[in-house]
Amino acid sequence: MSYSVTAPSSRTKLFSGLVVSLYALITLAPLLWIIATGFKSGQDSIHYPPKVLFEPTLEGYVNLFTTRTRIPSDQVAKEPASMSWYEEIVNKKGEMIAGPSKYGERFLNSTVIGFGSTALCMLLGTMAAYAFSRFKVPLKDDLLFFILSTRMMPPIAVAIPIFLMFKNLGLNDTYLGMIMLYTAVNLSLSVWLLKGFMDEIPVEYEEAALIDGYTRFEAFLKVVLPQAITGIASTAIFCLIFAWNEYAFAVLLTSGDAQTAPPFIPTIIGVSGKDWPAVAAGATLFLVPVMVFTVLLRKHLLRGITFGAVRK
Amino acid sequence: MAEIEIKNLRKEFGEFVAVEDSTFKVEDGEFFMLLGPSGCGKTTTLRMMAGLELPTSGQILIDGEDVSFKRARDRDIAFVFQMYALYPHLNVRQNLEYPLRSQRASSSLIREKVAEVAAILKIEQLLDSPVGRLSGGDRQRVALGRAIVRDPAAFFMDEPLGALDAEFREEMAEELRALHDRMRATTIYVTHDQLEAMQMGDKIVVMNHGIIEQFGVPQDIYDWPATKFVADFIGSPAMNFLEIGHQELGIGENTVMFKEYPIQVPASVQDFDGSIDIGVRPEHISFSREVDGISAVVVASEYLGTTQIVSVQVEQTILKARVPSGEEYAIGSTTNLHFDPRNISLFDHHSGRALLSEGNQEVLING
Numbered sequence: 001m002s003y004s005v006t007a008p009s010s011r012t013k014l015f016s017g018l019v020v021s022l023y024a025l026i027t028l029a030p031l032l033w034i035i036a037t038g039f040k041s042g043q044d045s046i047h048y049p050p051k052v053l054f055e056p057t058l059e060g061y062v063n064l065f066t067t068r069t070r071i072p073s074d075q076v077a078k079e080p081a082s083m084s085w086y087e088e089i090v091n092k093k094g095e096m097i098a099g100p101s102k103y104g105e106r107f108l109n110s111t112v113i114g115f116g117s118t119a120l121c122m123l124l125g126t127m128a129a130y131a132f133s134r135f136k137v138p139l140k141d142d143l144l145f146f147i148l149s150t151r152m153m154p155p156i157a158v159a160i161p162i163f164l165m166f167k168n169l170g171l172n173d174t175y176l177g178m179i180m181l182y183t184a185v186n187l188s189l190s191v192w193l194l195k196g197f198m199d200e201i202p203v204e205y206e207e208a209a210l211i212d213g214y215t216r217f218e219a220f221l222k223v224v225l226p227q228a229i230t231g232i233a234s235t236a237i238f239c240l241i242f243a244w245n246e247y248a249f250a251v252l253l254t255s256g257d258a259q260t261a262p263p264f265i266p267t268i269i270g271v272s273g274k275d276w277p278a279v280a281a282g283a284t285l286f287l288v289p290v291m292v293f294t295v296l297l298r299k300h301l302l303r304g305i306t307f308g309a310v311r312k
Numbered sequence: 313m314a315e316i317e318i319k320n321l322r323k324e325f326g327e328f329v330a331v332e333d334s335t336f337k338v339e340d341g342e343f344f345m346l347l348g349p350s351g352c353g354k355t356t357t358l359r360m361m362a363g364l365e366l367p368t369s370g371q372i373l374i375d376g377e378d379v380s381f382k383r384a385r386d387r388d389i390a391f392v393f394q395m396y397a398l399y400p401h402l403n404v405r406q407n408l409e410y411p412l413r414s415q416r417a418s419s420s421l422i423r424e425k426v427a428e429v430a431a432i433l434k435i436e437q438l439l440d441s442p443v444g445r446l447s448g449g450d451r452q453r454v455a456l457g458r459a460i461v462r463d464p465a466a467f468f469m470d471e472p473l474g475a476l477d478a479e480f481r482e483e484m485a486e487e488l489r490a491l492h493d494r495m496r497a498t499t500i501y502v503t504h505d506q507l508e509a510m511q512m513g514d515k516i517v518v519m520n521h522g523i524i525e526q527f528g529v530p531q532d533i534y535d536w537p538a539t540k541f542v543a544d545f546i547g548s549p550a551m552n553f554l555e556i557g558h559q560e561l562g563i564g565e566n567t568v569m570f571k572e573y574p575i576q577v578p579a580s581v582q583d584f585d586g587s588i589d590i591g592v593r594p595e596h597i598s599f600s601r602e603v604d605g606i607s608a609v610v611v612a613s614e615y616l617g618t619t620q621i622v623s624v625q626v627e628q629t630i631l632k633a634r635v636p637s638g639e640e641y642a643i644g645s646t647t648n649l650h651f652d653p654r655n656i657s658l659f660d661h662h663s664g665r666a667l668l669s670e671g672n673q674e675v676l677i678n679g
Contacts, residue, residue, distance in 0.1 A: 204397035207364050212458070213385040213414030226401040 031287075037280035045276040059093075060277025062086045064103050064268065064285075068095040103282060106264040111289065112175055113260055114244040117182035121239045122232060124183070125190030130220055132191070133198035134206075144192075151188045156248045163252055173258045181253070182243040189242075190235045197231025198224070233300030237293065244290050261286050314375050314388075314465035314498045315340045316361065321370035323356050323522075330356045332522040333370065338466075338515070341496045343489070345513035347503055349545070353522040354502045355470055361500065362391050362468045374465060385414070390459035392469040396451045398443040404454050405439040411462040429457045432491070448476050449484060456491070466498040473508065485512055506546045510534065518542050528675060534593075536672035537657060540664040543591050549621060552597065552631040554590040555661065561585070568658065573606050576653030578671030587661035594621065596652040597633035599641070605648030610641045624649065 008016075037045050039056040068090055083091060090097055131137060132144060162181065163172075171177030201224060209219035225232070251263040265282045268275060294301065316338040323331040331353040338344045346354040359365040361372055363384030372380045379387050390411070398407050408426045417425075430436045433453045443451060452472060459467055472488070473481045489512045492499050503509050509516050510530045518525045518533065518541075526538040537543035543551035556570045561584040567574045568588060575590065599622070608624035608631070620637040623630050624647065631649070641647065658667040666672060 202395065202397065204393045204395060205399060207384075208391065208393065208397040208399070208458075209410075210364070210384045211362060211389065211391045212411035212462070215385070218414075223399055 034280045035284050037276055038284045040277050040280075042275065042277060045280070046274070057089065057277075058086070059089055060275075060281040062089050063275055063278040064281045065101050066090070067098045067101050069098045070094060071096050101268075102259075102264065103261075103268075106259055106261045107285065109175070109254075109258055110244060110260040110262070110286075113178045113182065113258065114240055114289075116175070117179045117186065117243045118236055118240045120179060120183045121186045121190050122236055125187060125194050125235065126225065126228065126232060127220075128187075128191045129194035129198050130224060132195050134203070144195075147188045147191055150184075155185050159249065159252055162249075166253055173254045173256055175258050178250070178254060178258055178260070181249060182239075182246065186239040186242055190239055193235045193238070194228065194231055197228050197235075201227050230300045233297040237297055237301055240293055241290055316466060316498060316500070317371075317373040317376075318357070318361070319371040319373070321357065321360060321372065322368045323353070323360060323365065324368045329522050331360070334519075334524050336517050336524065336527050338498060338500060341498055343492050343512060343514045344498070344500045345503060345509040345516040346500065346519065347506060347509040347513075347516050347545075348519035350504055352519040354504075354517075354519050357519070358468055358470055358500060358502050362389055363387050364391075388465045390462060390464040390467050392452075392455050392459050392467065392472045394471040394474045396455040396475075398451060398454055398458070400443060403440055403442050404435065404446070407443060407454055408439075408457050408461050411458060415462070425461050429461045432460070432494075433457050449480050452476065452484060456488070460491075460495070464497070466500065469499065469501045471502055471504070474503075481508075488512065507548065510546070518545065520545075532675040535655065536666070536675040537591070538666050538676050540589065540591065540659050543657065543659070543666075547593060549594050549632045549634075551591045551593050551657075552629075553659070554592070554626065554629055554631065556588050556590055558586065559584075559588045561588070561658075561667070566653075570606060575606075575651060575656070577656045577658060578654065578669040580658075580667060580669050581673050582668045584660070584667050588667070589659045589661050590651075591657040591659055591666075592631075592651045593655060594632045594634040596655045597631060597635075598650045598652070599624075599633065599635065599639075599647040600650060602648060605650050607646055608649050610643055610645050610647060612643065613641055 036052075036054075038060045039058070040051070040054050041057050041059055044051050044054045045060075066086070071094060087097060132140060137143065166172045166177050166181075169177075171180070205223045205227065206216075206219040209223045210216065214222065245262065246260075247262045250260045254260060254263065261282070265279060265286065268278050268282055318334055318336050318338075321331060321334045322329070334353075334357060346358060348354045356365060360367045360380075363379070363382060363386075367380055370380070371378055374387060374389075384391075399410065402410065405426060408429060409422050412422045412425060426439070427436075430439055433456060435450065435453050435457060438446065438450060438454070443454065446454065452475075455472070473484050476484060485508060501509075501512065513530055515528065516530055516533055517527045520541050526533055526542045533542060534546055537546065537551065540553065543553075554570065556568055556575075559568055561568070561580050561582075563581060563583060564579050566577055566579040568577055568590065569575070570590070577590070606626055608626045610622060611625050611630065612623040614621040615637060618637055619634050620639075622633050622635055622641050624633065625631075626649065633649075654671065657672060658669065659665065660667060666676060668676060
């Protein structure tokens with residue numbers, strides 16, 4: 001979409017092209033480096049000068065998902081020939097697989113907690129936003145301010161009280177605790193964003209539905225929600241990104257059963273020397289769900305972040 | 313289908329009184345107009361009748377049943393919004409099906425009804441298009457279809473033609489009226505356009521500042537306005553007013569004085585002592601060159617085809633007369649005015665209310 005009255009000159013095009021490419025390079029380079037490192041061997045990953053071209057290996061990924069023990073060099077050849085490909089990779093380095101690592105579990109925890117809190121946040125957020133948008137709520141402005149004010153200090157400022165509270169309630173290191181915590185932190189954002197979207201939807205649609213024989217709740221589900229889908233999608237992305245990437249609370253409140261991937265990934269470094277390919281592999285896989293989620297909803301996101309800017 | 317009665321209906325928004333103790337009755341099958349300038353409370357009245365707004369006090373009866381505090385969906389009515397309010401995420405067919413689905417109608421009945429309504433409104437070829445791609449007129453047709461499809465007891469329409477182009481509005485107005493004549497369903501229609509109200513309505517309620525000014529058939533309201541507001545609001549150009557100052561009026565008296573000129577008016581049926589304004593429609597003013605009338609100076613003339621509107625100045629007042637376009641009136645020339653004595657209303661200058669005369673007593677006592 002071009003709003004310029006005249007067609008841009010070739011120099012303008014060249015300049016804007018350069019700026020965009022430069023920006024893309026700055027943002028994408030670290031990402032590409034992480035992805036590339038995930039496929040390097042241990043030596044290649046710390047090679048100086050850094051290697052741009054290298055022989056790809058899945059060593060990092062195998063290391064990420066396994067724990068290994070060193071085997072005496074005389075036993076290397078005695079291993080049965082019927083090794084699977086990942087055993088072979090490990091065997092070449094004089095190691096054998098001792099068992100699976102915790103990465104899979106941690107990843108699953110992240111998924112359950114991230115998507116769980118996002119879903120809960122959307123459920124509560126849409127209903128609260130609808131109520132604030134449509135009904136005469138007593139002390140509406142004060143309540144809205146209160147909800148916003150929970151975002152005014154960094155969440156980590158209340159880490160100690162939350163830690164003590166969670167400890168007493170037995171919520172430390174549980175799914176429920178983490179989902180509740182991330183939902184609470186995200187709810188202010190989702191209520192405020194969604195209220196903006198709800199305000200944009202003309203009341204007549206619901207009134208038409210009310211007269212057409214639907215209850216208020218049915219009108220909300222069948223008429224308001226489909227139209228708020230843009231707002232819900234973009235808000236969900238923001239909530240998921242926060243919950244997915246959150247590190248500080250995760251370090252503090254989870255250690256085992258409910259530990260998410262962010263606090264786990266750095267611990268890989270310590271297992272057997274500085275295993276950068278495994279760390280990079282872990283980071284790469286960690287990026288995938290949010291990327292997939294964002295790509296799936298990108299159409300809504302684009303419309304969502306410009307909402308209110310243009311009259312339909 | 314349905315007879316609707318409004319009794320002392322009142323609506324306050326905090327301090328602001330939107331509708332003040334309104335009472336009127338809509339007969340079964342009537343095309344009923346709620347007319348007034350914006351902010352007069354007509355839409356609020358309609359929304360209360362539809363159940364989208366709760367009254368502060370008063371009653372709404374549909375077929376004798378008090379529905380004042382019932383939910384909209386329990387009132388068996390359909391509503392057509394000015395901005396159509398078609399569900400944007402559904403196509404035309406799904407929009408039409410929507411009210412039936414809420415009643416858990418069988419799919420064969422739904423198909424049948426939708427086809428029938430589409431045929432009535434001639435929108436069969438649009439059934440599968442998304443509503444976003446329709447023109448304004450087609451959208452309004454679909455909105456009407458969504459109202460008709462359920463066979464409700466009454467239709468409520470809130471300025472349904474307000475968002476259409478002037479040209480197309482007339483066409484839709486005719487279509488609407490024809491549709492009503494065919495279905496004979498009680499229809500309540502809100503508009504600020506007096507022409508639309510006169511053209512389409514069986515009966516009109518004129519509202520201003522939350523108060524019902526007059527209630528009656530278009531002809532009566534036009535001929536015998538109950539207040540100066542109604543006289544001014546209805547008709548284009550509006551009714552002319554001429555202040556004639558303090559007069560004493562007895563029963564049976566049929567002459568008032570403007571300066572030294574006597575003006576014939578319908579015989580009064582009430583005693584009155586106070587300042588009076590004369591109200592006369594443009595088409596009831598005629599000119600003559602003789603010297604027996606009120607003398608006036610021609611200030612402008614607008615040509616309208618078969619008629620013309622000639623503005624004349626009497627003292628400080630401008631009066632507009634509708635006369636045949638054949639006659640010629642030079643600007644600046646002097647002429648004499650005659651008012652048709654059968655069609656003159658007298659108003660109390662201070663309250664704005666019409667004085668009762670033999671002409672308007674029948675209309676005003678009922679209204």
